[in-house]
Amino acid sequence: MRRVLTILFVFLIAACVDRGATVIVPEALNIGTIRDVHVATLRAPNEQGWFGSERAKELSFSTVSISVPPEHEPGKVRAGLARPDPRREFTVAARTDLKDDGAFIQRIRDRLLKLPAGEREITVFVHGYNNSYLDGVYRMAQLYHDLDLPGVPVHYSWPSAANPLGYTYDRDSVLYARDGLERMLFDLRKAGARRIILVGHSLGTMLVMETLRQIEIREPRWAENALGGVILISPDLDVEVFEMQASRIAELPQPFAIFVNSRDRALALSSRINGASARLGNLTDPDALAELPVTLIDVTAFAEGGLRHFTLGNSPLLLQILGQSTELDAAFQRDRSGRSGLLPGTVITVQNATQLILSPHLVLQE
Template sequence: MLRVMIVIFLVVLAGCAPRGRLAYLDQPSPEARTIFVGSTRAPDPETGQPYGWERSLDLRRARFAVATPPDHEAGVIDYPKFGYAADPKTQFMVSSAQIDMSKAEFRRDLKAALARQNGQAVVFVHGFNNDFAEGLYRMSQLGSDFDLPGVLVHYSWPSREHILGYAYDRDSVLFARDGLSQLLGDLQTAGARQILLIGHSLGSQLTMEVLRQEALAHNQSLLNKVSGVVLISPDIAVDVFKSQAEAIGMLPQPFVIFTSQRDRALKLSARLSGQEDRLGDLKDFKRVARYKVTVVDVGAFSVGTGHFDLGDSAALIKLLDRAGQVAKVLTGEQMGRTSLASAVILTVDNATQIVLRPLSGG
């Protein structure tokens, strides 16, 4: 009963927390990071924000420039919230935006950006209980903290933006598959040579569903452009992941799964879904040993709910940066085995597990 009461208390607190909103700088920043956006969210008539939680059958294309606050620290994401004044010194804010671009205009600008980045693109798919602004700012933070290579692209699917909206979000993942496929098609048409897919939480489910969908459609030309997949705290039942991987066939490489058994959000997800085995808190990586994947256990760096340690833990970011692993993973190379002094590395069949530990001595 006590555990149930704790869960209810956490749900109430999360439901009362102010949400992220789009806030604009008074003057455009020349150093703002450009992020291309595809979204299947409809406008929000209540708040006046251009993207809400209701579903849009049409893929809405946009381009944002997001400024990183000058006082930003790695592992910290602060963004403007409803009911509070925005602070450009400490918060990510929008420098400029073009919303509801035509397909031709979007692809033209995307083509020009890809040409400047040697055809490389990074697509981030947000997770459960995210509003549009939160996903956009998270993409900007990842780009800043990890110096992501290539054009930054964010796919924003219609999350209900509420801790009690889990069923709605799971349905939205299925609803949003075609939109993500269309966005990847835009990238292919615009000249992308390498597309890195990053999915978080339920966004990992969406990412896998689209890869499966393209494989079943025999769209090998698009799949060949996918230069790697990173799943962060994936909210996917292990058996579902295995069925998706079987349908995809040869998984894009590298294929990296960040896991943690201290992920409280996934434990709540397990309660809500009635399925305890989530890929993001995989207890025995041998269950996926037949697939060529790298499972990275980051539980030792757990902060907050432990659901986005890759982006929220300054210590983990520091370790990966010091080991030189981020660039290798995100540019298509497998994780090296010699530079991770604070790791235990195991290999079974095709899968590799890396258990990361904090650096000693700072």
């Protein structure tokens, strides 16, 4: 019980700040490094002119220019909200609202055409539980900046309550937001990207899997043909539910990577809430997914402090390893037959599943 109360306390402290709105600071365009994040959201507008926790009937589209501060440390997101300091905090430097799907598709297409042919790809990030609109946008900007990812960043912002006590609301919102994510993915397909990588975090992984499942029912093998890979980070998903979702998809897009962490405190709390002993995100035994062509990437060794729920984005050393890994980059450029060898580490193969255990002692190649 004490452990559960401690985790709840950490959640509640994080919720004390209003994360639903900020001010736009145009001078930040000349201070930090600008990362444009293209956002589709099913959140309704709030009183401050941003997007809150209420559910909307239709998608809204925007491009948000985030200034990453000169003093930024990899793995940390210092969010500027009420009074942002562009030299020390992530700051919104500009925002352009787009009128409809057509304008959104054209915006993405224009950005793709400005890139070299080999970099015309899209990474879609779907945030997790207890996230505001700005939480997800800042996180997307941070990952793109710290990993120096190519292509165009797109964020799908579903209507989370952005409240640690709003877990049930968030679970319902995941179901509510499936059609919106499907529509956005179809839009992105029209933009002409060379490759689309779909990334989900926490409860957002349930949204990813539910959406891929319903797309498969509507258009068999769409995901296999349209997506260049799927990444699930700390998935807050029942293992058996995931197996059922995955089994409905004829061929999982490859590579299909699942980042797991057995020391994830948020998932430990989710296990208590859901009455289950484990979630997919703290799974350490590849036998449980032996029949599926997936790669479990165990990052437990990098988990330190706090909730340990976004180790991939919060660990400077892990970010360094991922950012310098030519193997990881190559894996996402191979065809579907080459899903092994993502990164150096301890590799365990059980039937179709592969487990890769990463260690801070890995030798980084310059």
